[in-house]
Amino acid sequence: MSKDYYAILGIDKNASPEEIKKAFRKKAHEYHPDKGGDAEKFKEVNEANQVLGNPEKKKQYDQFGSAFQNGQAGGGFGAGAGGFSGFQNTGDFNMNFEDLGDMFGGFGDIFGFNGGRQSSHQKNRGRDLEMPITLDFLEAAHGLEKELIFNKNVICAHCQGNGAEPGSKIDTCKTCRGSGQVTRLQRTILGNIQAQTTCPDCGGEGKIYSKKCSVCRGSGIHNEQVKIKVKIPAGINDGESIRLSGQGEAGPQGSPAGDLYLRLRLRANQKFRRQNYDVYTEETISVSQAILGDKIDVETVNGLVKLKIPAGTQAGTVFKLRGKGISRLHNNGLGDQFTKIIVKIPTKLDKKQKQLLAELNL
Numbered sequence: 001m002s003k004d005y006y007a008i009l010g011i012d013k014n015a016s017p018e019e020i021k022k023a024f025r026k027k028a029h030e031y032h033p034d035k036g037g038d039a040e041k042f043k044e045v046n047e048a049n050q051v052l053g054n055p056e057k058k059k060q061y062d063q064f065g066s067a068f069q070n071g072q073a074g075g076g077f078g079a080g081a082g083g084f085s086g087f088q089n090t091g092d093f094n095m096n097f098e099d100l101g102d103m104f105g106g107f108g109d110i111f112g113f114n115g116g117r118q119s120s121h122q123k124n125r126g127r128d129l130e131m132p133i134t135l136d137f138l139e140a141a142h143g144l145e146k147e148l149i150f151n152k153n154v155i156c157a158h159c160q161g162n163g164a165e166p167g168s169k170i171d172t173c174k175t176c177r178g179s180g181q182v183t184r185l186q187r188t189i190l191g192n193i194q195a196q197t198t199c200p201d202c203g204g205e206g207k208i209y210s211k212k213c214s215v216c217r218g219s220g221i222h223n224e225q226v227k228i229k230v231k232i233p234a235g236i237n238d239g240e241s242i243r244l245s246g247q248g249e250a251g252p253q254g255s256p257a258g259d260l261y262l263r264l265r266l267r268a269n270q271k272f273r274r275q276n277y278d279v280y281t282e283e284t285i286s287v288s289q290a291i292l293g294d295k296i297d298v299e300t301v302n303g304l305v306k307l308k309i310p311a312g313t314q315a316g317t318v319f320k321l322r323g324k325g326i327s328r329l330h331n332n333g334l335g336d337q338f339t340k341i342i343v344k345i346p347t348k349l350d351k352k353q354k355q356l357l358a359e360l361n362l
């Protein structure tokens with residue numbers, strides 16, 4: 001399920017950061033629940049702003065949004081709800097405090113949608129991980145499945161994440177009396193507000209275990225080597241990243257896992273250079289091929305193609321091979337290849353060749 005964040009904010013894909021900000025403010029005012037607006041829409045507008053208002057996320061969204069939707073990059077992507085396309089982990093909807101504070105006069109925290117659960121929930125989320133991945137030029141052009149092996153915090157299998165030694169005695173948490181929630185008073189410009197937050201002592205479980213898990217010592221998580229398979233979509237380029245939702249570290253006490261970001265690096269290729277989805281190459285031909293014309297084989301990322309060299313082709317001429325470049329993400333066709341012709345001028349001629357050339361007087 002991919003959302004069109006541009007449509008949600010009612011803006012064009014080419015909108016400037018200023019226009020995005022303006023559109024967000026307008027819509028947020030319109031839908032703000034305190035002003036009788038639609039809370040769901042308000043949430044959506046916020047979500048859209050969080051992605052489009054953040055250059056990094058916006059780039060990823062523009063790049064991968066529909067790629068994930070059309071299944072081009074299925075498989076290992078997006079273990080969490082919405083996968084890559086959404087940036088919306090419904091569970092950890094993230095209010096943009098900065099913009100809201102600015103808008104409504106600066107109350108520090110947000111309350112409402114999820115009660116106070118939101119802020120503590122955020123803190124308890126597992127850490128995001130970042131991993132550099134280096135690919136060969138052609139691997140990136142064609143896409144591939146890659147197995148990643150790395151260490152991360154995972155939910156402890158011995159205690160299943162609750163931190164208690166299996167079979168040990170369980171008591172009700174005294175701090176929250178078993179509710180898992182504590183109420184704290186918060187001062188805001190709108191007056192004092194009672195906010196519910198997760199109990200710090202039991203982590204929201206409402207229970208205290210008499211014996212901590214012998215494997216994870218009560219944390220509910222432990223570090224382990226994991227193997228995951230990811231599909232790298234064809235067309236990915238140097239410097240781009242892939243977000244694998246929920247593939248980061250497990251959070252404490254069963255809170256949601258963080259995300260895993262793969263930062264892509266491409267090794268240089270001797271034959272091909274790349275700009276966006278277009279490929280640049282050079283081919284060398286002889287003087288007589290340049291003068292008389294010929295048909296030559298040209299290497300492309302998808303194999304050899306025939307190129308007609310017209311008679312009288314000048315050195316440095318660039319031929320465009322339409323659709324012979326790199327597959328665009330979004331399943332959006334292929335880039336082009338631009339092949340520059342180098343004419344090889346012979347340096348060693350025998351006496352007869354020299355004589356003939358002199359007679360031709362080219």
Ligand SMILES: [Zn+2]
Pocket residue numbers: 173174175176177178179180181199200201202203204205206207
């Ligand atoms: Zn408690």
Ligand SMILES: [Zn+2]
Pocket residue numbers: 156157158159160161163164213214215216217218219220221
């Ligand atoms: Zn454990």
